[in-house]
Amino acid sequence: MSENRKTAEAQKRQEGRLPPGQSLTTRFPVLHYGQVQRMSPANWDFSIWGEVAEPVSWTWQAFRQLPRSRVTLDVHCVTRWSQFDTEWEGVSVRTLIDEGLIQLKPTARYVIQHAEGGYTANLPLEVVMQENFLLATHYNGQPLTPEHGYPLRAVIGAIPGRSDLKTPYFWKGAKWLRALEFSAVDKPGFWERAGYHNDADVWEEQRTVGGW
Ligand SMILES: Nc1nc2c(c(=O)[nH]1)N[C@H]1C(S)=C(S)[C@@H](COP(=O)(O)O)O[C@H]1N2
Numbered sequence: 001m002s003e004n005r006k007t008a009e010a011q012k013r014q015e016g017r018l019p020p021g022q023s024l025t026t027r028f029p030v031l032h033y034g035q036v037q038r039m040s041p042a043n044w045d046f047s048i049w050g051e052v053a054e055p056v057s058w059t060w061q062a063f064r065q066l067p068r069s070r071v072t073l074d075v076h077c078v079t080r081w082s083q084f085d086t087e088w089e090g091v092s093v094r095t096l097i098d099e100g101l102i103q104l105k106p107t108a109r110y111v112i113q114h115a116e117g118g119y120t121a122n123l124p125l126e127v128v129m130q131e132n133f134l135l136a137t138h139y140n141g142q143p144l145t146p147e148h149g150y151p152l153r154a155v156i157g158a159i160p161g162r163s164d165l166k167t168p169y170f171w172k173g174a175k176w177l178r179a180l181e182f183s184a185v186d187k188p189g190f191w192e193r194a195g196y197h198n199d200a201d202v203w204e205e206q207r208t209v210g211g212w
């Protein structure tokens with residue numbers, strides 16, 4: 001098993017898919033601060049607010065009717081594990097905007113994810129509009145488990161060969177996501193306020209401010 005892991009890791013490194021300081025994991029770790037949030041779709045909704053023409057709020061039933069997308073990502077946690085070829089399905093922010101389901105004001109420049117339990121994560125608007133950012137309901141063909149963010153989480157990761165896309169560490173994808181705030185100003189999230197790097201680029205190894 002460990003030999004297999006080493007071999008797989010060497011292969012990913014050779015393919016240029018293993019960022020500096022990372023190692024390959026074959027199982028999907030569960031990592032978060034605080035408690036697993038147990039959410040029931042009956043009293044769940046998802047809101048978009050801030051620098052938008054019209055704030056919206058979707059029930060679970062309405063959210064499930066939105067246009068859907070799939071993406072395969074390599075996800076990289078700042079605690080140094082990387083998981084390759086993870087398959088996600090859900091709703092793309094770019095699609096919501098392109099199809100007029102949300103209308104941004106020109107002042108919108110940052111997107112703050114708000115999760116149940118108070119966790120937040122911030123990204124520039126242009127990163128949230130990339131193909132490697134998704135509001136995911138399904139992982140590898142199955143609904144998310146509570147530990148991984150059921151019913152909805154954000155995900156961000158690398159698409160092999162797409163060096164044109166910014167790829168931040170996986171903490172920039174909030175589990176138990178309840179809202180996106182479009183903002184004119186940046187608002188550092190949970191880990192960013194704790195000293196983690198605001199841009200968090202995995203290839204630049206932007207883990208923390210000051211490199212501790
Ligand atoms: N709500 C919430 N989302 C979160 C976190 C958290 O503490 N709370 N941790 C982040 C971190 S550091 C990582 S690496 C991923 C881990 O997701 P996983 O548990 O599905 O592997 O979730 C991110 N999203």
Ligand SMILES: [Mo]
Nearest residue numbers: 077078079171
């Ligand atoms: Mo992480």
